[in-house]
Amino acid sequence: MDAPWLWLIPLLPFAGALLNGLLHARVLRARAAAGAGHPAHGAGHGGHGGHGDAAPHPLERWAGILGTLLVAGAFLVAVRAFFSLRGLEVHERVLRAPLETWIRSAELDVGWSLVVDPLSCTLVLVITGVGALIHLYSTGYMHGDRGYAKYFAYLNLFVGMMLMLVLSDSLVGLFLGWEGVGLCSYLLIGFWYEDGAKSDAARKAFIVNRIGDFGFLIGMFLLFWWNTGAPSLNLAQINQAAADGQFAPGVLTLACLCLFLGCCGKSAQIPLHVWLPDAMAGPTPVSALIHAATMVTSGIYLVARLSPAFAHAPGVLHVIALVGAATALFSASIALAQRDIKKVLAYSTVSQLGYMFLGLGVGAFGAAVYHLVTHAFFKALLFLGAGSVIHALAGEQDMLRMGGLRKYVPVTYRSMLLGACALAGIPLFSGFFSKDEILFSAATGPYGAGNWLLWLLGSAGALLTAVYTGRLLGLSFFGPERFDRQRVHPHESPRSMTIPLVVLAFLSLAGGVLGNLFLHPLEEWLHPVVGGATVVARGEHHAAHALEVGLLLFAAAVAAGGTYYGWRRFRTGVEAHERQLEQPGLLRTLADAWHVDALYDALVVAPLKRLAAGAAAFDTHVIDGAVNLAGAAGRAAGGAVRRIQSGFAAHYALWFSLGAAILLLGLWLGARA
C-alpha cells in the first residue's frame, strides 16, 4: 500500500535537527554579542559536566521542547502506521513511500523509498517512543549546558538517521543511515570535546566502527556483483535472490560474513566491542538512546532484515551464534568488576547484544527482535536511572562511593529496581521472557550437540548478569552511605527526568507479562518478515513441552538466586571488595576487561602508529618534495611565459604575426599536398 505520509517519520526529526542547529547558531551569535564575559568551557567537568556553567539563553528552552515534540510527533505517525498495518491482511502488511530513483547506473538502480513492515514498524515505534522519552529526560538532564541547542540538534539528527536506517528499502539507504548514526554517535560521545579523554573515546568509537563498515561495504558489493540473476541492492530482492539460489553458495556465505563484521562493529560484538564501554563518555541520555536502546541494535536489525539471506548461509549463522554467546558471557564477566555504574551498564549492553546475536544465530529471529525491544525498554531505563543517580550525586559515577541512596531518590530507585529485575531475568519481567526464549531456542537449535554449548554459555552469562545486577543495586542503593555528605546532598531529579523513568519502568514490566500472557504477539506479528527464514534455519520441529518448562524454571532459579547473591554480597563489605579490585587477581583482570584494550594497543595501535610515522615521513620528504618541485617548476615556467607578456603592443603584434605565419604556412602546405 502506498503511504507517502511515511516520509513524515524521518522528516520531523530532521526538521528538528535543522531548526535546533539554526537556534544554536543564533545562541552562539547572541553569546558572542554579549561579549567575552563567559569563559570557554572549563576543563574537566565530570560526567555531566556541562551543568550550570552558563546562563541559558531565553531561546534555548525551545530547543528541548521542539526536539521532544517533533520526535513525539514522529511517534504518533508511527502509531498510525502501526494501525494501518494491523488493518491489512497478514501477508500484505507492507506500507511504501516511494520517491524518485536515487542512483541509476547500468544495472545499478537504487530507489529512494521507505518501507514499513512489521519488523521496521516495531523498530520505528521503539526508536521514536523511547527516543521521545529520552528527549524529554534530556531537557532536564542537559539543562544549563552551553551546548543545549546543539545537543538537541545532534539528538534529533540521530533519530532521523536511525529512522532512515530502519525504513530504507535498499542496502544503500540502510548504509546511509548506518553511517549517519555513526556520525551522530561520534558527535555525541565527544559532546564535551574539550575533555581530551572524551574526544578520544569518540574517535575510538568512530575508528572501530570503520572496520565494521568496511566489512559492510564489501558485503554489499559482493551481494551486488556476484548475483547471477538480476543484481539489486533492494533488501527484499536480495532476500528473494538468496531464496532462489542466485548466489553461489560460497559468495553468499562470504557476503553475509562481511555484513556480520559490520554488525560486530555497530553492535559491539567480540572482537570489535572495545568502543562501547568508552562511549559512555557522552552524556548519559545519549548512552541510553544510542548506546543501549537503538543504534547498537542496528546490527540485529540488519541480520533480521536479511534473515532469509542469512538463513541460506548456515555457516554464518553458526559463527553469529558462537560470537553472540561468547560475547554474552565474556562481557557479563567484565561487568561484575566495574566500579563505574555506567561501565557496568555498558558491558551489560554488550552482553545483552550478545544474547540477541545468539538468538539470531540459532535462527530465532523473532526472539532476537523481541529481546531487542524489551532490552530497549529496560536498558534505557537503567541508563536514565543511572543518570538520575549521577545527577543526584553531582557527577559521582563510582558505585563504591555511593550506597544507601534508596531513601534519597525513591522514584529513581523504584524504577531502577524494576529495570534491574528485567535485566536479571526475574520471572514476569520483560527480560525474563525474551532472554528465556533465546536460551530455549539455543537449546533446541539446529546445531546438535553444539546447542548445549551455546545454551551453557548463555546460561552462565545469565547467572553472571543476575549477579552484577544485584551488585549494582546493592552497591548504589543499599548499605552504608559512602559519599561525602558534607559536599553532596543527594536529591531526587526533576519531573522531566522521573516521568520517562516511570513510563519505561511500566514498559519493562508490561513488555513481559502483558506481552506473553495475554497476547504472545510479537512473534506472530513479525512472522511475515522472519517466519520463513526461521523455518529455513531451524527446520519444522517442536521441542517437548516438558523441556521448555524445565528450562524456564531453571532460568528463573538462576536469575533469582544470582540477583539475591549479588545483592547480599555487595550490600556490605564494600571495603574488602575495593581491595580485591585493586590487588592483582581475577577481579582485577575482570576490572581491566581482560586486558583486551592493552592487547589491541600492543598488537594493532602501536604498529599502526609506527607505520603512520613512516608514512608521514615519506609524505613530507618524498611526496611534498615532488609537489613542491612541480610547483617551483610551474612558477619558473610561468616566469618565462610572463616575459612574453611585455606590455608593448608591438611585441604582441609580433607574436601574433609569428603564430599566424606558422598556422598559415601549415595550412598552405597542407592544401598543396
Added chain:
Amino acid sequence: MPSALTAADWMLAAPLLWLTGAGVLILLIDALRPARLAEAVVALLGLTGAGWFVLPLLRESVSGFAAGGGAVPMLVSTPGLAALALLCLGSAFVAGALGLRRLVEYEGGRHGTAFWTLLLFCPAGMLLTLWSNHMATLFLGIETLSLPLYVLAALQRNDEHSVEAGLKYFLLGAFASGFLGFGMALVYAATGRMDAAAGQEAALGPMAAVGLGMLLIGLLFKAAIAPFHLWAADVYQGAPTPVTALMAAGTKAAAVAALFRWSPGIELLPPTAWAMLGTLTLVVGNLSALNQANLKRMLALSGVAHAGILLYALAANAAGLRTGGSGGEYADGPFQSLSFYLLAYGFASLAAFGALELLERHSGGRSDDDALRGMARRHPLPGAVLCVALLSLAGFPFTAGFLAKYFVFVELIRVGMTGWALAGILLTLLAFGYYLKALVNLFMREPGPQRPAMVPADAFAAAVLLVPAILSVVFGVWPAPLRL
C-alpha cells in the same frame, strides 16, 4: 534580395532591432531632453526586451535572410546559440547594473549616454556573430561588437590603464580585423562562396586554405587563443571591471561559437591541430596565471586557459566529423559540451568580475592581492559570490564549471582522443593552484586597513550578481536544461 521579410527573418531581426532601436532612442533622449534615469531604464529595458525576443529561439532552429533569394541563409540560430545569445544579453545587463554607479556617474555623468548606447550596440554585434552564416554578417557582427568595446574599455579617460586598454585593444583588434577581412576576400576569390560551409569543401586550393586560415586567425584573436591572446591580460585588467565582465562572458561566447561554425574541413585542420592549439593555450594561460599577484589579471589569463579547453570541444567535433556517422555541422555532443562550457564559464566570469567590482569599491579601485587581502570576510555577500565563481571556474564538483569540463573531456574520450583528454585534465588541475590561492587571500588573511569607498555599492548590482552565482551552483547539480 526578396522584398518581403519572412517570419523567420523577423524572429532573428527582432532582438537586433530592439537593441539598436533602444540605442538610438537613448541618443535621442540625450539630444532632446537629457535624463539620466530615463537612459538607464531604456537601456536595461532594451536588453530585457531583446532577451524576450530571443526566448522563442530557444525552442527551435531558425534560418533567416537567405542571400540572393536562394540557398544560403545569412543568419542561422539554433537553441544552443540562442542560449548563448541570452548569455551575451545577460552579460551586458550585468555590466549595466555594475556600471550604473561607476561609469555612468564618471566625470559628472558626462559619458552616461555613450555608456548605455554602446552597451546596447555591443550585444547586437555579439548576436550577429553568434548567428552569422555568411561572411557579411560575420564581419558586421565582429566589428559591431568590437568597436563599442574599444570605447567602453577606454571610458575612464583619466585613468591611464583604461586608456591604454582601449588603445591596445583597438590597435591589435584592427590588426586582427585586417586578417579577418583579407581572409574573407581570399576565400571568396578562390571559391566564389561567402557562406560558412565554404571551408568544408573537399579539395581547396592553397589560396582558399590561406584565406580560411586568416579568417580563423581573426576569430582566434577575439577568443584569446594563444599565441593571439597577449592583448587579453592588459585589456581585461585595464578596462573598467564591468566592461571586463562583458568581454569575458559575452565576447568569448560569440567568438568561440563563431569559431565552431566557421572552422574549416578536417582535411585542412585535423583534430590534432585543434587539440595542439588547445593544449598550447591551456599551458600558456595556466602558467601565466600561476604567478599573478592581481586577481583581475589572473582572471583574464585563466580565461585564456578556459579558451584552450573550449578548443578541445572543437577537436572532438572535428574527430567526430572524420569518423563520419553522426557528424555534421552541429553534431550534438561536441557543440552541447561547448555551449554548456561557455554558459558555465560565462556565469562564473560575470559573478567573479562583478563581485570583484563591488570589492574594488572598497579597495580604492585596486585588485591586487594585497589590496584584496581578507576582503571577502569584511564584505560577505560579494565574498560569497566570488567564492562560488572561483570554485566554478576551477571546476570544483557541484558547480557548473565542473560539469562543463566533464562534458568536454567526455566528448574528447568518446572520439578516442584519450591522451589529449588526460593531458587536458592534468593541466586543468594546475588551475586549482591559482584559484585556491586567490580564495585563501580573500578569506583566510587578516584584512588590511579599511580604505574609503570610492562609489557606494548599490543593492541592485549586488542582487543582479546573485543570479549568475546561483546559476553556477544550480546547473552544477542539474545540468539538463542547458544541454541544448
